[in-house]
Amino acid sequence: MLPIDHIFPALSEPKKIFITTHQKPDADALGSTLGLYHYLLQKGHTPTVVIPNELPDFLHWMPAIDTVLNYDSESKLCEQVLAESDLIFCLDFNHLSRIKGLEQPLRNATQPRILIDHHLQPEADVFYCGTSNPDKSSASEMVYDFILQCGDAELINDAIAQCLYTGAMTDTGSFRFPATTGSVHEMIAFFKNRGLEHSIIHQYVYDSWSANRMKFLGFALYEKMDIAASGKYGIIALSTKDMEPFHLTSGDTEGLVNYPLSIAGVQVAVLITEKSGEIKMSFRSKGNIDVSTFARTYFNGGGHFNAAGGKSDTGFEATVAKVKSLIDNIIP
Ligand code: 5GP
Ligand code: MN
Numbered sequence: 001m002l003p004i005d006h007i008f009p010a011l012s013e014p015k016k017i018f019i020t021t022h023q024k025p026d027a028d029a030l031g032s033t034l035g036l037y038h039y040l041l042q043k044g045h046t047p048t049v050v051i052p053n054e055l056p057d058f059l060h061w062m063p064a065i066d067t068v069l070n071y072d073s074e075s076k077l078c079e080q081v082l083a084e085s086d087l088i089f090c091l092d093f094n095h096l097s098r099i100k101g102l103e104q105p106l107r108n109a110t111q112p113r114i115l116i117d118h119h120l121q122p123e124a125d126v127f128y129c130g131t132s133n134p135d136k137s138s139a140s141e142m143v144y145d146f147i148l149q150c151g152d153a154e155l156i157n158d159a160i161a162q163c164l165y166t167g168a169m170t171d172t173g174s175f176r177f178p179a180t181t182g183s184v185h186e187m188i189a190f191f192k193n194r195g196l197e198h199s200i201i202h203q204y205v206y207d208s209w210s211a212n213r214m215k216f217l218g219f220a221l222y223e224k225m226d227i228a229a230s231g232k233y234g235i236i237a238l239s240t241k242d243m244e245p246f247h248l249t250s251g252d253t254e255g256l257v258n259y260p261l262s263i264a265g266v267q268v269a270v271l272i273t274e275k276s277g278e279i280k281m282s283f284r285s286k287g288n289i290d291v292s293t294f295a296r297t298y299f300n301g302g303g304h305f306n307a308a309g310g311k312s313d314t315g316f317e318a319t320v321a322k323v324k325s326l327i328d329n330i331i332p
Pocket of ligand 2: 028029092118137138139171
């Protein structure tokens, strides 16, 4: 993979640009792709954001969200957009296995693929050029860096600032995780100096729960959170049957994994969910505990050092037992 500036010459003329991100897109996935979309639009390009599957309700306010195509529900249209595009930008993921049904169409595509991502272990040989930096807070921050590198800081308008703020805010846990560097705060200062209203974004993202979701949180913490006898890890395991009564929608389990980490002494938190026969896991850790390698080694997953995910096909109960039997090995 070459450095990202190798794509600059191609961007000097109007291009059709396919922009995509990981499945189950979160706020950084949408924030970074739509931030880039609004930038490329101003440069005279024709960008389209295509996501592998549905987006969470709490992101429906984002600028230009109505232009986003969903591969799950509009495959033919998405394949047509892909076929007609000149360039493919891949944001907030680094392995084509992270884009579900879009994986094969993207692997077969002959256009240059450009990576902007902050996860560990990129599948570097599938990208023509790009930037991959696990020290960055968010893909959204990296899109900001990209715009600056292109010399276009003055093109950062309200839509771009809103999108990139949202991604950086959520991926840093509202600016508290270690990846919240001085550069993150400098970016936010830049947005604020240009008039960004940040409070409304916090309201959209964090104060938009349904009553059902709040009751579900209470249930999950009271009935389903299991803190190890050692006090060092907490697991929340939710089967399809557990979740059924709450009529959850996409995004309703977002953030749930963080709760056990708020307990003093807990160093690793795990969320295990069973949805439509699939078992998904989220791992979070504090300090020097590498959950990314853990997820990759045992659960066909990956992610960041302190925040990773994986999947399992060995059944719900067996998966919970497997996590419990292995997790002590990574906790000092
Ligand atoms: P979450 O727990 O919020 O779903 O994901 C946490 C982090 O791990 C995210 O950065 C996400 O991209 C990554 N991640 C989640 N699930 C998987 C997976 O199955 N495979 C890989 N490689 N990364 C994952
Ligand atoms: Mn991200």
